[in-house]
Amino acid sequence: MFIEIDMQSEIPLYTQLADQLIEGIASGQLKPGDPLPSVRSLGADLGINLHTVNKAYQTLKQEGFLDIHRKQGVIVRSGGMPPITDEFLRRMGRQVKSLAAEAAIRGMNEEDFVRKCTETYRSTINFSGGDGS
Amino acid sequence: MFIEIDMQSEIPLYTQLADQLIEGIASGQLKPGDPLPSVRSLGADLGINLHTVNKAYQTLKQEGFLDIHRKQGVIVRSGGMPPITDEFLRRMGRQVKSLAAEAAIRGMNEEDFVRKCTETYRSTINFSGGDGS
DNA sequence: TTTCTGTTATACTTTATATATAACAGATGA
DNA sequence: TCATCTGTTATATATAAAGTATAACAGAAA
Numbered sequence: 095m096f097i098e099i100d101m102q103s104e105i106p107l108y109t110q111l112a113d114q115l116i117e118g119i120a121s122g123q124l125k126p127g128d129p130l131p132s133v134r135s136l137g138a139d140l141g142i143n144l145h146t147v148n149k150a151y152q153t154l155k156q157e158g159f160l161d162i163h164r165k166q167g168v169i170v171r172s173g174g175m176p177p178i179t180d181e182f183l184r185r186m187g188r189q190v191k192s193l194a195a196e197a198a199i200r201g202m203n204e205e206d207f208v209r210k211c212t213e214t215y216r217s218t219i220n221f222s223g224g225d226g227s
Numbered sequence: 228m229f230i231e232i233d234m235q236s237e238i239p240l241y242t243q244l245a246d247q248l249i250e251g252i253a254s255g256q257l258k259p260g261d262p263l264p265s266v267r268s269l270g271a272d273l274g275i276n277l278h279t280v281n282k283a284y285q286t287l288k289q290e291g292f293l294d295i296h297r298k299q300g301v302i303v304r305s306g307g308m309p310p311i312t313d314e315f316l317r318r319m320g321r322q323v324k325s326l327a328a329e330a331a332i333r334g335m336n337e338e339d340f341v342r343k344c345t346e347t348y349r350s351t352i353n354f355s356g357g358d359g360s
Numbered sequence: 361t362t363t364c365t366g367t368t369a370t371a372c373t374t375t376a377t378a379t380a381t382a383a384c385a386g387a388t389g390a
Numbered sequence: 391t392c393a394t395c396t397g398t399t400a401t402a403t404a405t406a407a408a409g410t411a412t413a414a415c416a417g418a419a420a
Contacts, residue, residue: 106408113325132349132365143267143410148366159332164417167365179331186326187347192246193319194348200311201234204348210342214320215327215337239377265396278377281397297386300396376407377409387396 095131096123099140107142117169119159121221126172129133130160135170228264229256232273240275244283252292252303254354259305263293266301 097114099107116122130136133151137144151168154160162168164191190211197207230247232240251257256299263269266284270277284301291309295301323344330340 108408113328116332117324117328120331127280133367134364145411146409149408151366157260162366164366165419172334175332175334178330178335182333183343186330186343189322189326190344190347191250191351193322194344195246195250196315196350197311197319198253198348198352199249199308201308202311202313203347207348208345210316210339211327212337212341214323215247215331215340218324218327241377256391266398267395278380279378282377284397295397298388361420363418363420366416368415369413371411372412373410374408377405378403379405380401380403382400382402384399385397388394390391390393 095136095139097136097140099142107146108153110138111147113153115150116159117218119175120219122219123221124170126170126175128170129166130168130170131218148223153202228269228272230269230273232275234274240279243278244273245286248283248287250351251291252308253352255352255355257303259303259308261303263301263303267295277339305330 096118097111099110101107103110115124115130124130130151131139133144133147137147140147151160151162155162155168159171160168161171161173194207202210229251230244230294232243234240236243246344248263257263258281263284264272265278266280269278269354284293284295288295288301292304293301294306327340
């Protein structure tokens with residue numbers, strides 16, 4: 095796996111894990127139907143508890159990014175990803191607003207702010223593992 | 228004050244307060260040199276403890292957005308706001324990356340994502356209280 | 361039957377968040 | 391001088407979040 099956990103970070107471990115799984119899906123490193131490691135093996139790999147892994151899995155299952163079957167285990171959802179919701183737009187708006195305010199105070203103008211957001215979006219969805227087939 | 232605290236939110240109270248003060252500075256509702264309410268009066272106004280207010284004030288003082296003098300009390304920093312730092316760029320990059328990944332998965336393309344960021348930046352720094360003088 | 365799976369349950373520790381109360385020293389205004 | 395307000399510090403408490411540890415269960419697979 096490509097997951098890297100920073101034990102010194104102030105960001106909760108299960109949040110770091112869930113974020114990186116989301117980013118893996120967005121970048122194409124994880125494709126619909128792809129199996130994920132078991133909570134025990136991934137926990138052992140990352141050096142964290144299986145319940146911490148399970149909390150990340152459950153969160154992403156609840157939000158519709160993962161499916162968990164008795165047979166196949168944990169897989170990336172293959173029946174279509176969740177759409178844009180009002181809840182997501184509100185959450186994105188709140189976080190971007192907070193960042194934009196601090197950026198503006200620090201002297202970052204609209205052009206630079208938007209450029210940074212654009213570049214970040216592109217670097218997030220474009221991963222070298224993708225092929226043009 | 229224009230501060231509104233949501234007691235039901237999962238976001239810590241001192242974070243809500245600090246965020247809204249930052250947004251007040253960015254929008255021009257709070258200008259350099261402007262005095263802020265005392266920790267006791269603002270706490271009473273918002274219905275929260277003075278230590279919670281103090282934690283928000285201390286955080287913003289530490290980051291360079293506020294000054295606290297024995298005489299003038301708490302005021303918006305008038306000697307120049309903190310610049311763009313590597314730490315800020317990293318933090319912004321991390322948060323935008325997380326949002327961009329989820330947005331892309333949910334079907335929001337680059338154009339819509341960037342538009343939302345642009346509109347949010349503009350609505351953050353443009354406040355009706357500003358005049359063109 | 362053994363092994364692996366997700367899941368649930370219980371218990372525990374540590375940290376973060378928030379409040380309550382009190383006290384102190386500097387500054388202010390009557 | 392005296393009362394009041396300021397930020398600040400200290401102590402204590404309560405609650406929740408985060409993370410770990412251990413165990414057990416039932417379904418599936420070899």
